[in-house]
Amino acid sequence: MRTPQEYMKLRQQIKYGKKHKTAICYMCHVPQVNDLLHPMFTGAGGKACQYPDCIVPLVLVIHYNTSLRLRASQHFKTRWNGMGAFVEWLNGAPVGEECSKTTELFLWYFRAC
Numbered sequence: 001m002r003t004p005q006e007y008m009k010l011r012q013q014i015k016y017g018k019k020h021k022t023a024i025c026y027m028c029h030v031p032q033v034n035d036l037l038h039p040m041f042t043g044a045g046g047k048a049c050q051y052p053d054c055i056v057p058l059v060l061v062i063h064y065n066t067s068l069r070l071r072a073s074q075h076f077k078t079r080w081n082g083m084g085a086f087v088e089w090l091n092g093a094p095v096g097e098e099c100s101k102t103t104e105l106f107l108w109y110f111r112a113c
Contacts, residue, residue, distance in 0.1 A: 002064065010087065011056050019093035020100050027052040029106075031099035055106045059090070062109060075108055 016024045023032045023041060027049035030038045039050070062068045063086050073079055080086040090101045098104040 007057060007060055010060055010083070011053075013087045013091075014056065014102060015091050016100060021094065022099050024100055024102075025049055029055040029100070029102050031103060033099065055102055058109060059102055059105055062105060068109070068113070071112065072105060072108060075112065076104070 011026075014026075014029070016026075021031070024030070025032065025038055025041065028038070028051045030051070032038050032041055062072055063080065063083070069080065076089075078089055080089060090105070092101055094100050094104055096104055098107060
């Protein structure tokens with residue numbers, strides 16, 4: 001991550017909607033699939049989130065690290081020509097079993113690296 005402002009901008013640009021399989025926390029970006037993974041959302045402005053900012057920082061590092069970005073883009077069969085294309089991809093519907101592209105990328109990193 002280069003600056004906190006770049007991180008905050010990316011975090012604000014990630015949107016979840018009907019194309020995603022379940023509700024996703026905007027604080028940590030973990031999907032609400034069971035209470036062990038993430039407590040039920042309470043509408044308390046993220047105060048119930050125990051681990052804010054745990055996924056998107058790594059997603060941003062993957063984008064900025066040339067080697068990781070190339071490996072990830074090969075794995076996902078895509079190209080990210082700039083941050084705009086990367087955000088557009090992140091906001092897209094997930095292809096695999098995961099609930100979002102953000103979690104797909106996060107889990108790819110832990111499996112591949």
